[in-house]
Amino acid sequence: MTLFERISVDIGRRLKLEDAIAWAGAHKVRHIDIQLDTGANAVTSFDATRAKGIRALLEKHEVHLGLHTLSAVNVAEYSPFLSEAVDSYMRAYIEAMPLLGAGSIVVHASYHFTADVEMRMQAGLDRLKRMVEHAEKHKALLLLENLNKEPADAEVHYLAHTMEEWAYYYDAIDSPAFALSFTANHAHLMPDGVEGFLARIPMQRVVEVRLADCWRNGHEQHLVPGEGDFDFGDMFRRIEAMGFRGHYMNAFGTLENMDQARHRQVRAARAAGVAA
Helix, strand or coil, X not given: CCHHHXXXXXXXXXXXXXXXXXXXXXXXXXXXXXXXXXXXXXXXXXXXXXXXXXXXXHHHHCCEEEEECCCCCCCCCCCCCHHHHHHHHHHHHHHHHHHHCCCEEEECCCEECCCCHHHHHHHHHHHHHHHHHHHHHCCCCEEEECCCCCCCCCCCEECCCCHHHHXXXXXXXXXXXXXXXXXXXXXXXXCXXXXXXXXXXXXXXXXXXEECECXXXXXXXXXXXXXXXXXXXXXXXXXXXXXXXXXXXXXXXCHHHHHHHHHHHHHHHHHCCCCC
């Protein structure tokens, strides 16, 4: 598969799943991500008949489907009732993966409220371990994403936005049902930068690399390539040289923005010496 074919599009909530697959097929997008939280794609809306039709569409259009949980759902939740609800939410995604013919599910370590970091991290790790066990039973694959930093004086902060926090989770979980999704633009916000993250990431565990433009050491933005200072060519050069052959996932702007950016991203990779 060429680099162009490996650069994919995060549909999110923009289209009904059936329409998203048709759109991807028409634009030669080989991999899409979908969120199953609201509207026509709510996880509760898929029965056996609809799911069968979706699997047929994926095969017809030669599209690979990934699912992406909502980062606002706090995987680090420990309160009674809410904690059980988060477990049910994640189990529903896991069980939807084989039903819909999806290949992976992006999950998160979620967030803390400054004064409860250790409790939140432990709760999140315990939950991820439980969900990995559930994923093993359903032949599902969870991808833990590194999240973005928040302003230093914010009360709420995402977990797994530093290498140390991300490694806290993936070092503790060893399973064929658990791998990583590396969001390169989130690394660009950190002092380590992409280069620093790549020096420490176990790349053999990375299935997906997520992409958007942003500003070095800035704040969370999902800009169209060219609107920030992210060096896509250098990023492709480094990651491809490490033997990565998974897919890249554009996550910014409109569907048209993400689709058209694939051509510019390939040109940037070639200019950096990647045989794309």
